[in-house]
Amino acid sequence: MSADDVSTPLMGAEETYFGFLRAGKWKIQRCQPCRRSVFYPREFCPYCQSSDLEWITPSGLGTVYSMSRVASKDDNGPLILLVDLKEGVRMMGGAVDPSHEGMVIGAHVLARLDNTGEESRILFEPVPEGAK
Numbered sequence: 001m002s003a004d005d006v007s008t009p010l011m012g013a014e015e016t017y018f019g020f021l022r023a024g025k026w027k028i029q030r031c032q033p034c035r036r037s038v039f040y041p042r043e044f045c046p047y048c049q050s051s052d053l054e055w056i057t058p059s060g061l062g063t064v065y066s067m068s069r070v071a072s073k074d075d076n077g078p079l080i081l082l083v084d085l086k087e088g089v090r091m092m093g094g095a096v097d098p099s100h101e102g103m104v105i106g107a108h109v110l111a112r113l114d115n116t117g118e119e120s121r122i123l124f125e126p127v128p129e130g131a132k
């Protein structure tokens with residue numbers, strides 16, 4: 001092994017997940033036998049241990065479960081959200097709007113894939129009035 005081999009490459013399901021993100025697609029897994037959604041990406045269903053996981057495109061709709069602000073000098077650091085997706089999984093993400101307006105625990109949010117930075121990530125914004 002050369003000195004260039006020190007970083008561990010992403011493997012398996014995680015690699016597939018980020019491959020989708022880089023291609024502009026956001027997908028999560030769903031277990032075929034028990035039909036439950038699975039996130040974070042993994043090789044086996046955490047509920048029934050099946051390896052028969054398919055990739056689905058989530059609705060993007062969710063509810064803010066908790067939120068915390070990354071500590072910063074001006075007390076205005078980025079907001080980290082824990083969101084319960086409609087598909088039944090909980091995931092972490094940032095907020096689209098840096099001012100975080102309308103972002104409260106229990107808020108209905110919509111996910112958006114952000115590919116503008118170095119790393120693809122999922123951001124959330126409050127669902128507009130009237131949208132379901």
Ligand SMILES: [Zn+2]
Pocket residue numbers: 031032033034035036045046047048049050
């Ligand atoms: Zn399962």
